[in-house]
Amino acid sequence: MDDREPTLRQLGEFPMIDRLVAGRRQPEGVIVGPGDDAAVVAAPDGRVVVTTDMLVEGRHFRLDWSAPRDVGRKAIAQNAADIESMGARTTAFVVAFGAPQDTPVGQVQELADGMWLEAGQFGAGIVGGDLVASPQWVISVTALGDLAGRSPVLRSGARAGSVIAVAGDLGRSAAGYALWHNEISGFDDIRSRHLVPRPPYRQGVAAARAGAQAMTDVSDGLLADLGHMATASGVVIDLFGAALRADVDAVAPAAAAAAADPWSMVFAGGEDHALAACFPDRVPDGWRVIGTVRQGPPAVVVDGQEWTGPAGWQSFD
């Protein structure tokens, strides 16, 4: 840290916000951007999709692992994935950020830069926010989305006879975590995937257009999130182990280095923010079939058998 760089306390709330807002180009559809009591964003569909997630330092990220820019990208990515999983286009974000008074302003700037970088991947902007003092970093992002006249794709629409497909990668974040946690260097791509997920942007809308019956993002783990879909839909989801081989192979070297099971990473690792959806039959480009849906008491099984490994992320463990 450069000792000459001011802290949040030295610069103050409003000058810091001025710096964060300066030079940002708001996308079309932002009618009133930052600087007033609230923002105004186009909702051409006459409905707005909304989701919120909170990230707490030490719990959802570590500043000795993640650069502020990574934290900003992750916070935007995980909220955008929730909007995508409804079959909607993400239009705008508001961000509340708490940090200690002695936080260097450059770190706050980098956090915001990461947010804008990530949001720019799908043409959205940050239209407003709040900046407060907090004992540790806390980032709360709310994302808005537009359905363009389509019905939202819920978790409850999976039907017997349909197929389950995934867009995006599985297991990478969990593999990266195992490397960071065991202080294993190398595997730079996998380690970076724990810090910054790569949701398959625009595939949520593509899935909705292709007739997806149900969709969710994989935030808690594939089995956990498909479990919510199975419960909401009242169906059994039966996964093909072999269909997940490419993900297992991709994380296997990292898993071996960390003496961990690559299958557990793929089945139970969350935070990759892949999308998982149910389609009646054929799946669009960018999606791969990983299972089928049948009648029965709600459950997720693998090749017809119960999975007995770890289940996924728990918020209060």
Next chain:
Amino acid sequence: MDDREPTLRQLGEFPMIDRLVAGRRQPEGVIVGPGDDAAVVAAPDGRVVVTTDMLVEGRHFRLDWSAPRDVGRKAIAQNAADIESMGARTTAFVVAFGAPQDTPVGQVQELADGMWLEAGQFGAGIVGGDLVASPQWVISVTALGDLAGRSPVLRSGARAGSVIAVAGDLGRSAAGYALWHNEISGFDDIRSRHLVPRPPYRQGVAAARAGAQAMTDVSDGLLADLGHMATASGVVIDLFGAALRADVDAVAPAAAAAAADPWSMVFAGGEDHALAACFPDRVPDGWRVIGTVRQGPPAVVVDGQEWTGPAGWQSFD
């Protein structure tokens, strides 16, 4: 605390969310409520107003002063006031909540009850959220609003020759804070006003309909918030000290007990979330004229003079 009452860790995230959601009646206009990856809310105007605020335990509230129910009410009230001050109707909230793992679930339930109680005053609901572990309570609320076809009322529309008016009370939160801070009992109403503000719900829409040119809520202090309006509009706002006499009289006994200046409470005390607006001439019912607007380098003055007392809330002091 009842030792038999489970904690967040014991109950777990999803059962806790189930309890928070159970039995809530979502208002009309909520198309998809809690339980999926995102909510869907009607935005009949084709635009959506959005604002977010974060409250951190020990900074924005104290659990030895406020009951969880009060904290919930305050978090909703201050966000709703931001929507109101755009001339919009508040339609829905999403809430992210962080708390220690050993938090009794009853406290979380009470927080949510307070949120629903407050939101019910103007017909809105909580449509989604996030629940995470955090070293202290952190509450991040995002509010959505609808303009019903009107233009948003910005801070930048104040014009020379117009009047400044206020709806709602001033100075009460600051007076209540002085009592709590100095451990002075009695003055129950004033002390409660520090814990739970009472924004003048529906007066933001009434002001917009009556032709308000500019509007803001009083969150940082009357002079500070009107200062933002003066700067954004490029005008001088000249307040009539005598017009604020009723507010000063209302807080004077509490101020005297705390050996504090009641005028400072009215001019610089924030968090009452009154609305302050600029009207061309006449003001609607529920509003009182407290000043005029004239040309000149942006400033707020009182009876033509600079105010030399304290200025208002600073986030990083």
